[in-house]
Amino acid sequence: MTATAIRPETPAGPRKRPGRGRRAQYRLAPLALAGVSIVLFLVFFVWPGSLGLIYSFTDYSGLGTPNFIGLDNYEKLFADPTFYQSLTRTLLFAVFSVPLMYVMSLSIASLVVSSYAKGSSIAKVVFFFPWLISPIVAGVVWRWMFGESFGFVNYVITRLGADPLAWQTDPDLALMVVVIAATWGGTAFNMLIFIAALKNVPRAYYEAAEIDGANAWQRFRHITLPSIAPTSFLVILLSSLGAMKEFAMVQALNGGGPGTSNVMLIQYIYETGFKRADIGYASAVSMILLLILLTIALVQMAVNRRRSA
Amino acid sequence: MSTVIDAKPATRKTRKARKAKELGTTVPVTAFMWLLAALYAFPLVWFLLSAFKPGSELFQYPLTILPENPTLGGFEKAWDRFDFLLYFSNTLAVATTTTVLTVFASAMTGYALAKYQDKAWVRIFFVCLLATTMLPTEVILSPTFLVIRDLGMYDTMAGLVVPSILTATGVFMFRQFFVSIPDDIIEAARIDGARETGIFFRIMLPMSRPIIMTLAIFSFQWRWNDYIWPLIVVGDERKFTLQIALRSIVGAENIDWPLLLAASVMSILPLVLIFIVFQKYVMNEDINAGLKD
Numbered sequence: 001m002t003a004t005a006i007r008p009e010t011p012a013g014p015r016k017r018p019g020r021g022r023r024a025q026y027r028l029a030p031l032a033l034a035g036v037s038i039v040l041f042l043v044f045f046v047w048p049g050s051l052g053l054i055y056s057f058t059d060y061s062g063l064g065t066p067n068f069i070g071l072d073n074y075e076k077l078f079a080d081p082t083f084y085q086s087l088t089r090t091l092l093f094a095v096f097s098v099p100l101m102y103v104m105s106l107s108i109a110s111l112v113v114s115s116y117a118k119g120s121s122i123a124k125v126v127f128f129f130p131w132l133i134s135p136i137v138a139g140v141v142w143r144w145m146f147g148e149s150f151g152f153v154n155y156v157i158t159r160l161g162a163d164p165l166a167w168q169t170d171p172d173l174a175l176m177v178v179v180i181a182a183t184w185g186g187t188a189f190n191m192l193i194f195i196a197a198l199k200n201v202p203r204a205y206y207e208a209a210e211i212d213g214a215n216a217w218q219r220f221r222h223i224t225l226p227s228i229a230p231t232s233f234l235v236i237l238l239s240s241l242g243a244m245k246e247f248a249m250v251q252a253l254n255g256g257g258p259g260t261s262n263v264m265l266i267q268y269i270y271e272t273g274f275k276r277a278d279i280g281y282a283s284a285v286s287m288i289l290l291l292i293l294l295t296i297a298l299v300q301m302a303v304n305r306r307r308s309a
Numbered sequence: 310m311s312t313v314i315d316a317k318p319a320t321r322k323t324r325k326a327r328k329a330k331e332l333g334t335t336v337p338v339t340a341f342m343w344l345l346a347a348l349y350a351f352p353l354v355w356f357l358l359s360a361f362k363p364g365s366e367l368f369q370y371p372l373t374i375l376p377e378n379p380t381l382g383g384f385e386k387a388w389d390r391f392d393f394l395l396y397f398s399n400t401l402a403v404a405t406t407t408t409v410l411t412v413f414a415s416a417m418t419g420y421a422l423a424k425y426q427d428k429a430w431v432r433i434f435f436v437c438l439l440a441t442t443m444l445p446t447e448v449i450l451s452p453t454f455l456v457i458r459d460l461g462m463y464d465t466m467a468g469l470v471v472p473s474i475l476t477a478t479g480v481f482m483f484r485q486f487f488v489s490i491p492d493d494i495i496e497a498a499r500i501d502g503a504r505e506t507g508i509f510f511r512i513m514l515p516m517s518r519p520i521i522m523t524l525a526i527f528s529f530q531w532r533w534n535d536y537i538w539p540l541i542v543v544g545d546e547r548k549f550t551l552q553i554a555l556r557s558i559v560g561a562e563n564i565d566w567p568l569l570l571a572a573s574v575m576s577i578l579p580l581v582l583i584f585i586v587f588q589k590y591v592m593n594e595d596i597n598a599g600l601k602d
Contacts, residue, residue: 022499029505030425033417038434040414040475044456045441051452062455108345116331116338126346128592129353132580134534136552137573140559141356144570150368152355159371184349192592245447248536248552252559266447266537273451274541282451289448297443 056283066280073284082260083285086268089175093264094243096179097186101239102232105187109194110224124195131188139252142181171261174254178262181253182246190235197231198224233304240296244289265289360384360570367566383571391554391572400550401579403469403539404532410474411528412521418475419483420509424495435484442477447537454541468542469550473532479524486520487513522590530580551576 056073060066077083108127112120133141146153146167154164167173205223214222225232247266250256256263263271265285273282355374359367360383362376387393422438425431446453453472454463462468490513498508514521539550549557555576558569584591 025505026425027428029509030421030428030431032506033509034421034431034434036414037418037438037475037480040471041434041437041441043460044453044472044475045446048446048449048452048456049444051455052449055452062451108342111338111342111345114338114342116335117342118335118339120342123342123346124592125588126350130349132530132584133353133577134536134552136534136536136555136559137577140555140569140573141352143559144356144359144566145352152372155370155372184352187349241443241445245445247447251536251556255560266450269448269450270540274454279451279455283449286449286451290444293444293448 052283052286055280056287058280060280060283061277062279069280073281076281077284077288082263083268085261086263086265089262090244090246090264093175093178093182093246094240096175097182097243098236098239100179100183101186101190102236104183105190105235106194106232108187109191109198110220112191113195113198124191127191128188130185133185135185135248136252138181138185139249142177142184143253146177168254169258171258174258175262178246178250178253181249182243185249186239186242190239193231193235194228197228201227229307230304233300237297237300240300241293244293244296356570357574360567360574362567364567367570383567384575386565386568387572387575391558391568393572393575395547396549396551396554397576399548400533400552403466403550404529406466407470407473407532408525408528410470411476411479412525414474415476415479415524416483416514416517416521417509418480419485420487420513422480422484423487423490424492438477438480441475446472450537450541457542463542464544464548465542466548469539472542473535473538476528476531479528482520482524483517486517490516519590522587526583526587526591529583533580 055066057068057070058066059069059072111117112124112127114120117123130138145151148154148164148166148168151167153167158164165173167177201224205227206219209219209223245266246264247270250262250264250267254262256267266289269282269285269289272278272285358374358376361379361381363378363380363382366373366377418438422431422435457463457468457472460468462471494512495508498512499505503511534552535550536552536556539553540556543549543553555569555573558565558572
């Protein structure tokens, strides 16, 4: 960096004709500050991203030279029933878990913020606690709750006189357990986001509505929901993207089981890429998943923009 | 409840009515909130109590909430046979190093993004970072693995630390904070002849203490609980982090539940401790400010 000796009559700044050293500094400073991040971004995002795109057109297995095979991987992919299964399983998971997560975190946030709820500062800590739990441990916790022959849930079901349910061996029930576990783990952070948004809604709106005779539901529906719409958008976007990437928790909960019936996309990519060393094929799946994530983001942004316009 | 004695009968009546109405709302709302809290807390409580049960009691019907013969057997086993301390220190080293680097990199980048917005490349880089939140690297696992391998970072500490330093969330948290700081301060420092980087390190960085704390805690939690990076970067069992090691117990043919329960409970403790000490930074409701942008 150059030495600085600016004349006092030229207040430095971008558009105020700064001295030469000052100008060079102004140009170089952001580069120096953001440089590390730019390098990291290029090395760990752009580079693997481009490699993935290139490899998706090859038969690369991690060793040797990749052969260009055109669209073969993609053609194989669209005819592959295991890919469709993991795609539908992932989408199904998102369809169940995102609305549930939204409803739970918004309800809990509203309760915690409400002046009628007593002891809400302690309850907030209780609700937030699952945030500390890693996805792996969360998976273990719920595996322990839903164990078929030893779990607490089946124990309660049998005590109530019903037959125990096959939480591990029935594919659909196993997916439900994943949905419950994911909701439990994801509520905390979304709740925090909602609490901040709810506190920012002006009190006067509610007071005015109350004088006009609006009941609690009407106030929630016509004041709260519109006021926190940007936050709702953010939460839904982040949880849908998160749902499409679900991996670690399922690894500990049931490993994508029973069998391979609940293998979601990331696990599918991991297994084709690392266990079968079919990097070309795995990269093609990655590219499809990237497209899906991008579509989700763009569609939600478009919906959000149209609504606010 | 008869509270106000010398009030006029009329006001007493309305006050009583209002109080009754308020109580009519308070009771169900409070009850519902605590019912949900109990639902959220129960799996963890059950898990924690089970960790103190001896193996024989774990699968014995009827189940009891409290352990009948509480034991530390599982914890001893985790300590002696499972090499808990090794995995624990591996994770601690990775999480701490990455957190320090993440905070610095995020603060510098966030500042650059906030205060040099008149440069085109700064705005472009901002959009690029935004894209990483939508298109995360988890998705391109295998190419990322190849990059790490080609850089010679496979099975090394650097491989665990370096790729996780850059997080869009961290950068946005700082950017949001620095945008809210008036430019006048910078202008004044410039007039006084301060260097651009000096302004950042001497004036701006100390001001951002709350963000530093919040991001440090978040980053530590992310890295402590991370599974996917260590999974692809580490092959040697001596270098496993806790999450990978726990997963190896779960993945076994016959799960050793007493060991698994105890090891999992122990793996949570550092974060619980941090949470208790730094609660105000974690539960700080402005943390989403960066995300919102």
